[in-house]
Amino acid sequence: MSGSIVIGAAGFIGRAIVAHLLRQDHRVVAAVRPGTDRRLTTWLDAHDIDRRGLTVVSCDVTAPDLGLPERLDHSDIRDVYNCAARFAFGLEHQDAYAVNVTGALHALEWAGRLRDLRRVVHISGYRVTADSAAEKHSDSGAYESTKVESDQLLRQRAEAKNIPLTIANPSSVVGTGQYIGLAKVIEDLWRGKLPAIPGGNDTFVPVVDLDYFVGFLIALPKLPDTAGHSYTVLDQRTPMLPSLIRLVADHLGVRAPRAMIPAGVLARLPRAVTGADPETLTFLTEDRYDTTAAEDIARRAGLTMPPVEDVLRRWVEHLVASRFGAVDADPSAGFLDGAWVGGDRRTPKYVLAHGLPLDSEEWAGVRGSLDGTSMVIDLPGLGRSAPDSIDDGLARALRSVETRPVLVGHSLGCAPVLRYAAAHPDRVSGIVLVAPAFLQERTRIPLRSPLTTIALRRVSARRLAQLLAVPESEGVASAAANLRRPGVAARAVGAHRTAGAASTRRELRELLDRVATPVHLVVGADDPLTVASAHPTTVIESAGHFAPLTHPDQIAAALTENTKSRSRA
Template sequence: MNENCFVTGGTGYIGQHLLALQTAKGHPVTVLMRKPEALPALQLLVEQHGGNGSLLRAVAGDLAKPDLGLDAAGLLLVGQAKVLFHLGAQFAWGLTLEQARAVNVNGALGVAQLAAKQGSRLLMVSGFMLENQGHLQRVGVDLAQPARTDWPAVYRRVGGYEGSKLEAHFKVLECMQALGGELTVVHPATVCGHSQTGHILPAQPLAELISNLARGKLSAIPGTPAHWLPLVTVDFLVELMVAAAFDPSQVGKQVLALDERTPNLPGMLAVLAESLNRQAPRRFMPISVLRWLLKIPGLPKLLSTSPESLDFIQTTRFDTSATKALALKHQLVWPDIQQAMQATVRYAEPESAQA
């Protein structure tokens, strides 16, 4: 049962928690690292998250390099993995097409080709906007024939990060189909802190939202009472990823990791603000107005908000019945999302948070 795994993005937020869960379950894991000399620090973090750091090995590599920058010894180690978990990505706003594509598209294709070549399953992490067909059509993705999509036009609409995540998804699907590889995709909603410890990193979108609320930078609610920012806790997300990765019934499947009990934006901001001992904003500001305002030079920085982040706030509801069935099959318990939001505030803003 203790199959070997390979992980890209293991030093990142979701990656740290994935490594902790995998090693706690006894899986030896090889991690692709741009700085393999940082392995001891990563082992320490993984131990702090409840994992077993001694089961981790590092291989030097870079998603932006040909063949992932792996040398022959690295390839041998990766070859032992039953599942390749691909999480590594440039996750930032304001990336150019070239920057985003080099890592997020070419890197994902490199991992897919490796998985297919060595006969390992690929567990790829994409994003929940891929389950929003209306959004995909609106931004110009050709759903009938994705290969005919004008990708630079899509990047211009949604920005470098999201454009590259969409392009990577469709190109990896095409690649794995052509090579006959085994693929499972997990689409996370915006990631909430750990349901027990609240652990989150400052660069995570939810941590940025909490920081804006704490500093009084969010004076209006973006959108309408029907808008929401769907969440999933990091601990439930990695449980779902590991369950899906080793479940033969999940080959060829796409798993939406999203907690449908996430309150709509006014409710979410009320919970976060109360935990921060702050007044929640009450006025609404249409997304179109906010998007327009954010074109004013200097304003995105002043408000600590990027126009690229607004696409994730929406009114679409999602069908999570397949995810619920998968969770039930593997006896995974959905954490209470409201309590997880409160724990996240306590972790992210300990000075302001209510005891």
């Protein structure tokens, strides 16, 4: 096996390089900051990467010898990938300089002492190639100015010492784990905090796909004529920023701002008004970049950029699923015809619809204990789904399902489940109604009077857990975060009002009496039925209205047993 070392291997790009090399049966030394080794190995395990060729070591690029252990065997290391960088806005200059300049030079010097060195691949940034950045880097923020300075110094040092160096200058690399830069604009858009599009019609903030960029980096050492050169890597098909934001807004099901604010105007406004670090405004330019050389390398390496629109859509779904980096994202979660769904979209054994004021994350504890795969959905207009008819939204989400699943609804979610089963008995094998509010006292329906629209929009995860009498959990935190999105709290209150109407309760009771699909009811002992039902009913001791959160194992057991009972029958 040929050997490589990846410096900064626990980072967004570094770990992707490690994974790519391991898949190619390379021996890889992953050099990480002390204390970040587990972050790397956990990520590799989550992506099913075989780690037998991996050695993880601590590294400090601010040290002349990189702080690497003396016992490290580097006799077969031929390629050095330096991904170590301080990439953030608002950095102190000395902090950025220590890594982006001094650290980069240390990595180059260390690599130059390797016996069989083939290549040093250093990652910089696309803005270092722009005339505006090179001329004004002393006035730029710490990140951009240090990147420009290190680019110049590295090339000079490599030439003086005859070290084979290649510099890759990517634009915003987007993919799983990227939460900086453009991600903040998308987060503001998602949360309704982007009043206007920054820049103008020709503002160009290019992106490049993570997998494509990593493939490009891995190809460089294999091509001898790339030594001594720099390559600007970005997708020239990236829409201008206003069009990019509208594309993203359309996919998210939110409204894009119509107004635009030029970067020069933004720069003169107080940060308290714009909410933006001044350093980010330097990226709002109409500059264009020559990528001819990089495109030639890509052709020789057999690399093809995926459609940029698809790249952006996948990335923004990851951002939403991870709550913009707050939690680990469910890789199966995303938008399906406007509805937010997760899990098995084709052959689920169970399809789960949530109650108010929650979203599909309420089922997280239940799903892991089920006896088959499941699909979950945020009901339209609630959670992360776009506004729509709740019944129509569920029907569209189920179009991709090829099996006859058991439909499970909790509280409000019982209504669309019941209506769908009545309209499409051939598409489902049974339904389970957990805490069917239309068979209980109205006070049992969630969203009691203290939870007005205004209060819901401001509710914290802790306060929401207190109001629902459940433990704090990711399910509650997800619901609280989504309730702060524009319109979600109002739609939740409206759905609660509709669900509590006498006409709705009567309609659902009558539908339950005549539905042909097998029905099973599940209620908590502390949240009993007040309307008698002839359908089989499971009572969970000590449980209230939110049993999927408080008693997930018992809910899963009730669903599993119900399925087995019907199979035996």
